[in-house]
Amino acid sequence: MKKVFEHLDLVARFHALVMSRTTGTPEAFALKLGISRSSLYNLIEEIKSYGIDIEYSRTRQTFHYVYPDCVEIRLLIRQHEK
Numbered sequence: 001m002k003k004v005f006e007h008l009d010l011v012a013r014f015h016a017l018v019m020s021r022t023t024g025t026p027e028a029f030a031l032k033l034g035i036s037r038s039s040l041y042n043l044i045e046e047i048k049s050y051g052i053d054i055e056y057s058r059t060r061q062t063f064h065y066v067y068p069d070c071v072e073i074r075l076l077i078r079q080h081e082k
Contacts, residue, residue: 008075010035014043015073018054023063026056 013033023029030040044063047054053066065071 010043011047011073012075014047015071018063018065019068019071021060021062021064025061029063 010033017023017029017032024032026037026040030037033040033043035043044054052071054063055066056063
């Protein structure tokens, strides 16, 4: 179960950096996330498999969502009243 939460945390950090357009180069982005460059590209492909368009800008050296207003990634874990 721990792996699931680790992956969700990774996706949340990925999303926050992409939304703020502060990913840096692919190498820097992977380093910020604590994963390898190939794992970063695997994660990008996973995100794309959900129909989310993401691109890399060489000029700005950052990844960004093509339609940022259409992307929302949230995780809410809450225990309801008994």
